[in-house]
Amino acid sequence: MRPGPLPMTRPSHPGQHIPNPTHPRRRPDLTLPLPQRDLTSLAVPLPLPPPSAPASSVPGGLQLPMATSACAQTPELADLERVRRIGSGSGGTVWMVRHRPTGRIYALKVIYCNHEDAIRRQICREIEILRTADNPYVVRCHGCYDRAGEIEILLEYMDGGSLDGRRIASEPVLADIARQVLSGLAYLHRRRIVHRDIKPSNLLINAARQVKIADFGVGRILVQTMDPCNSSVGTIAYMSPERINTDLNEGVYNAYSGDIWSFGLSILEFYLGRFPFGEHLKRQGGDWASLMCAICYSNPPEAPSTASPEFRSFIACCLQTEPRRRLTATELLRHPFITRTQPPVADIAVSTV
Template sequence: MMRPIQPPNQNRPRRRPDLTLPVPQRDPSFAVPLPLPPISISISNSNSNSVPSSVPTHHHSPPSFSELDRLHRIGSGSGGTVYKVLHRPIGKLYALKVIYGNHEDSVRRQICREVEILRTVDHPNVVKCHGMFDNAGEIQVLLEFMEDGSLEGIRIPHEPSLACLARQMLCGLTYLHRRKIVHRDIKPSNLLINARKQVKIADFGVSRILAQTMDPCNSSVGTIAYMSPERINTDLNHGVYDGYAGDIWSLGVSILEFYLGRFPFAVGRQGDWASLMCAICISQPPEAPAEASREFRNFIACCLQRDPAKRWTAAQLLHHPFVLQKKSSNGSSQNQVHHHHQMLPPPPQHSSSSAHG
């Protein structure tokens, strides 16, 4: 297996560790909070259309629940049911996730705190959370509506198109990780695309809290297919689980699945737990095929390292040669993603299991 290129920004020893500098005096008049790095502009997609032309200024004031009309069900999963809803006063569409189960007050308080954090998340490659409603004991979360559904089942063998997709995923993931938010469930069905062909990461935060709180014995609701070896088998890596590195493993498996058009392990992703555990934790990590470019094969190797400490971070992967490759000569890679998505059947509008998390 080809060894991964050494990641950038390696720690370098100081030339003169004995040198010291005086600490400058702090001026209280300049003690203002610094904004987050503008990564949505500087390292987002290569296409200027990838950044929304207008960011709503009212996102801190979600619509009233009484102003929402349910249109139809988008999908359902282990955590709840998602509906397409219309905000009548302005005619805007949203996705409304209705969470299953009755929740104790302590759980509700925890969810409210988490939703308040998620409402501050604002990035063109992360699905926006607009707020939460408590309607007759039902917890309902209002989310950004993504018209074209999830990327589950999509095959993208065209490498410039895949590089564009990887870049968008990494921009969103870098943003979340810089805000100390671990996703824990990166997979194709949690990657959504809108009418402008922006790819956004969905289903983080609230569903993770609910999965762990409602059923402590089953904190990993759903398939383990995209989980890292050390998360499945806690005996690996001395029992230490790094959620950020776990997200990178899941991203690598997802990107390789897009390229191959199938789950990259020797078993099906819906296989039984024992088969998946053996394939992920015991077998060697999957590799990109020989016919793929050297850059793509190395990119996958940088993500799918058995040792989580050897996996590149999301910020480092944004500078990988595969992600930085130039646009193809016949158009931008963004348009190529658009083209490949149009060639495939449209996502189901009523039966998708995870269209909005």
């Protein structure tokens, strides 16, 4: 049974950005029109810092970094030794790196770009804002380097990799994963930070079975304007209907509820072991036009009848066509699917599909 209208907290939208008067122009005679930014709805999809996490071992006897204060000094780039490549894409490469003075291990995201200096500086400033966050369910960002046209971002290393391609059929285990991700989302949304690209590949796990929100697709922001809040950052397959088709919902896009749609789709994918709208539509080279039509005009995906009533209700509370009917992250944390069981003691048993 589909739920009726559900309450949803609408985030506020404060006024326009006011330039900082402590930074006078060097050339008062020069002007440059800049887009207005809503800094309280910062929508740069970057990994954010959690607090402390226990050290754990990784292959080769390397030591994972003990978490430090979110405002700790950024390690010198020259002190980072590249150990091996752990990921790559069109926007850049991710390396496992060792901090020589301490032996600690990090992930270093290297973004290749040739944008003008002003845009690179803006990106680094936004990363510095994000690294002040402090939550155990988001990946720590330790700092940013701007070197020779490259932007390099130092991140917490998650030795278990992403949850992309995993099937998680156990509802108690899935509830624990959902609880961790929702806790991270609730924290970000309270700080008026919108992720905009929640999907299985951006949910990482470590040896302690901690699940954290990240985004290894950060290179996408470099091809956008300096107003990422209004740009098409994100993966189409996990976008909400009103984000793809701006005619829906009377042209109003609530980015916070958009994150909830993407989250619900990801959780349902874990349970099914396949993309809810069709595996052939998800991957690159698929029929994107058909996928977008399915997202915008078909009924939202539902959990199968074999699932528990609590799980079916939980998914329905996320995958509502009307954004105002989706529960917020804080409300979802109180849903019976999350609260009915204690977090599983055993390791998360997941299978690759």
